[in-house]
Amino acid sequence: MAIRNAFYAQSGGVTAVINASACGVIETARQYSDRIGSVYAGRNGIVGALTEDLIDTTQESDQAIAGLRYTPGGAFGSCRYKLKGLEEGRAQYERLIEVFKAHDIGYFFYNGGGDSADTCLKVSQLSEKMGYPLCAIHIPKTVDNDLPITDNCPGFGSVAKYIAISTLEGSFDVASMAATSTKIFVIEVMGRHAGWIAAAGGLAADETRDIPLVILFPEVPFDQAKFLAAVEDKVKRYGYCSIVVSEGVKGPDGKFLADAGIKDVFGHTQLGGVAPLIASLVKNGLGFRCHWAVADYLQRSARHIASKTDVEQAYAVGKAAVELALEGKNAVMPTIVRTSNSPYRWEIGHADLADVANVEKKMPREFISEDGFGITDACRAYLLPLIEGEDYPPYRNGLPDYVVLKNAAVPKKLTSQFAV
Amino acid sequence: MAIRNAFYAQSGGVTAVINASACGVIETARQYSDRIGSVYAGRNGIVGALTEDLIDTTQESDQAIAGLRYTPGGAFGSCRYKLKGLEEGRAQYERLIEVFKAHDIGYFFYNGGGDSADTCLKVSQLSEKMGYPLCAIHIPKTVDNDLPITDNCPGFGSVAKYIAISTLEGSFDVASMAATSTKIFVIEVMGRHAGWIAAAGGLAADETRDIPLVILFPEVPFDQAKFLAAVEDKVKRYGYCSIVVSEGVKGPDGKFLADAGIKDVFGHTQLGGVAPLIASLVKNGLGFRCHWAVADYLQRSARHIASKTDVEQAYAVGKAAVELALEGKNAVMPTIVRTSNSPYRWEIGHADLADVANVEKKMPREFISEDGFGITDACRAYLLPLIEGEDYPPYRNGLPDYVVLKNAAVPKKLTSQFAV
Numbered sequence A, B: 001m002a003i004r005n006a007f008y009a010q011s012g013g014v015t016a017v018i019n020a021s022a023c024g025v026i027e028t029a030r031q032y033s034d035r036i037g038s039v040y041a042g043r044n045g046i047v048g049a050l051t052e053d054l055i056d057t058t059q060e061s062d063q064a065i066a067g068l069r070y071t072p073g074g075a076f077g078s079c080r081y082k083l084k085g086l087e088e089g090r091a092q093y094e095r096l097i098e099v100f101k102a103h104d105i106g107y108f109f110y111n112g113g114g115d116s117a118d119t120c121l122k123v124s125q126l127s128e129k130m131g132y133p134l135c136a137i138h139i140p141k142t143v144d145n146d147l148p149i150t151d152n153c154p155g156f157g158s159v160a161k162y163i164a165i166s167t168l169e170g171s172f173d174v175a176s177m178a179a180t181s182t183k184i185f186v187i188e189v190m191g192r193h194a195g196w197i198a199a200a201g202g203l204a205a206d207e208t209r210d211i212p213l214v215i216l217f218p219e220v221p222f223d224q225a226k227f228l229a230a231v232e233d234k235v236k237r238y239g240y241c242s243i244v245v246s247e248g249v250k251g252p253d254g255k256f257l258a259d260a261g262i263k264d265v266f267g268h269t270q271l272g273g274v275a276p277l278i279a280s281l282v283k284n285g286l287g288f289r290c291h292w293a294v295a296d297y298l299q300r301s302a303r304h305i306a307s308k309t310d311v312e313q314a315y316a317v318g319k320a321a322v323e324l325a326l327e328g329k330n331a332v333m334p335t336i337v338r339t340s341n342s343p344y345r346w347e348i349g350h351a352d353l354a355d356v357a358n359v360e361k362k363m364p365r366e367f368i369s370e371d372g373f374g375i376t377d378a379c380r381a382y383l384l385p386l387i388e389g390e391d392y393p394p395y396r397n398g399l400p401d402y403v404v405l406k407n408a409a410v411p412k413k414l415t416s417q418f419a420v
Helices: A019-033 A048-049 A062-070 A090-102 A114-129 A157-177 A196-204 A224-238 A274-286 A296-303 A308-326 A375-387 B018-031 B046-050 B062-070 B090-102 B114-129 B156-177 B194-203 B224-238 B274-286 B297-301 B308-326 B377-387
Strands: A003-008 A036-044 A055-057 A105-112 A135-140 A184-189 A211-214 A241-246 A288-296 A332-341 A344-352 B003-008 B037-041 B054-056 B103-113 B135-140 B184-189 B211-214 B242-247 B290-294 B334-339 B344-352
Touching: A003 A019, A003 A048, A019 A036, A019 A062, A019 A105, A019 A308, A036 A048, A036 A105, A048 A055, A048 A090, A055 B062, A062 A288, A062 A308, A090 A105, A090 A114, A105 A114, A105 A308, A114 A135, A135 A308, A157 A184, A157 A196, A157 A241, A157 A288, A157 A296, A157 A308, A157 A375, A157 B297, A184 A196, A184 A274, A196 A211, A196 A375, A211 A224, A224 A241, A224 A274, A241 A274, A274 A288, A288 B297, A296 B156, A296 B290, A308 A332, A308 A375, A332 A375, A375 B046, B003 B018, B003 B046, B003 B344, B018 B062, B018 B103, B018 B308, B037 B046, B037 B103, B046 B054, B046 B090, B062 B308, B090 B103, B090 B274, B103 B114, B103 B308, B114 B135, B135 B308, B156 B184, B156 B194, B156 B242, B156 B290, B156 B297, B156 B308, B156 B377, B184 B194, B184 B274, B194 B211, B194 B242, B194 B377, B211 B224, B224 B242, B224 B274, B274 B290, B308 B334, B308 B344, B308 B377, B334 B377
Parallel strands: A003 A036, A003 A105, A105 A135, A135 A332, A184 A241, A184 A288, A211 A241, B003 B037, B003 B103, B103 B135, B135 B334, B184 B242, B184 B290, B211 B242
Antiparallel strands: A036 A055, A288 B290, A332 A344, B037 B054, B334 B344
């Protein structure tokens, strides 16, 4: 069998562990040097493929590649660039095949969420139609945890751990201050369409830590009166309350609260920020002094406190992607299969991309408590294994010693340009 | 020498390591059971002393007390309650002495910042005047790092480490996204009057990590045109920029930018938040897509990534406070003395409270770079040892296993009430 090269690219919002998947791909490919030549990475995701801006990962030492396992962000650059449909965007897909041909790419590994699963599927279809042999494998990644079939998505467990710990620590803080000062701590978390990350805040409380929490999910229409009553009740009973609010929480009109038109002093609509809005509502409605935090990028790049389970799974799907490709599989995605809850056990399976692309996994209603402000035992049982274990990066001078790659360019072979 | 009891209280904003000081006090007092009877803690700080609401720490196991070393927040409750001057507030101080007499308190340990140093000094003065023998020792604590004489303040090193790491991780994230999406990451940090915490964000970049940073200090009046030019320059050269903004940054008029009158959709002035304001300025002035985070309580309660140096120093000042008291010292504060920068060495000294109370240590101008947007090598040399080392808490079920004390009340001995 001829040795062919591999292409790997990162897509969409990055995570604390997407580079662990890259590490899994490259380390595994290096073990099969009799079948896989070079791994070329797209600089800034698929844009790098379209513009023939490829990174030669063979220039990186084994040590540097091993360092990807504990480095957050996207080491080769990611992108927010959605390819069009096959008909409308045919030129894009043909360009990809052209670039792949020029660099003898036989393996296409695309590391992303739902959109990129769809792109990966289309690439595989076009290569078949054009008679260009290519194994296209999608590697799951998303903090939103919304891909179907796989039990969970690499990237989510680490965000969940960060938000659970941050909610716990913020709650310890506000509990100390509540007698004479701040009684409310609000933390805003990601999750535009699904409440998986907000749910993770619920892990701060358990049978040994009775912490008063009110969670605002995107799945539950915001009811101001009911919300204020819930907060008031917690403060009455505990003296304080922590509020976890998803950026995706919507009013009864179905519009995002965060888009409700907050203006800055210059009259400009302010960028995002539902936490300050919630804090204002509590302050004005109940008179309690509030503090609020917005975790934003910190939650998805907090490699310093990544979940060990998540790191292992992110690596495993990268490794499995290469193995699936070498088995000749095409248009598939490695999945995480939960085989046991307690003790937690998992293994790698795979799914057809046709069943993955454009399907969004919502949080089941039975994971949200009846009053709409908390998580159920079923949710807890699902989430807990995903945040299990710590996987600390090495430190130098008090800071994580994250790697920065050389990212040397592969010499171009095409004379044609492609505008993105 | 008669055995007498000790009083310990936590004051003001809590930190990731104020309980490590409590641990140092209680563990050391337990070693001197021939001289110190019970350690009573004030429930919610000095308010607990005024209302005779004391916590009996003898009810806590050695293991629980040891757990304070790795537990954030204020285990006995803190308070924002500033005692008045001696003349105006004489009744308060007399009440304190009354409560101390009733419970045979011979040692007064007050764990806080500048205000509480002043309170501690006044308590010592009044007890002398009233002929009530009391050793009053102040234990330094403040994330603001603004106490004089001591080289640094316990609590600061851990915030500094958290902000340095968060700035580093957020920068890795935005660097990955910048080609096609977000080019600016803004992180808002504490420090209403001094830029020590903002300066710590500067540690994210060093000779091995060339990260484009713009820091906005409270010490440097905000100049919008100069700021936008600095950000634009970074984006031109690096493709992205991270901005660390202190909550205390002021406009040329000397007013806090955060108080500039941001209104929410209901017309209410919004609580705090200079990060969204800065993001709006960049978006509207330069057109760059921005993300912003507000660390708020997370930065000062992030015990999961506390600085080992900080934990050790927080414990050491608690321990030293008891030892100073047993030496008969009064109206003093243990200090941290830096004896060498490289290798970093420190020891415990002490200062007279009269020299500490109401003196605020500002950041030296030579710690801020000439353009006003960065830190100098001198600042780096000062800060780096303070974030050195990790001191991870134990974990259970994926979360730090922080302790919650029983906090049993000491039976009241007085019949009089005192309104606070």
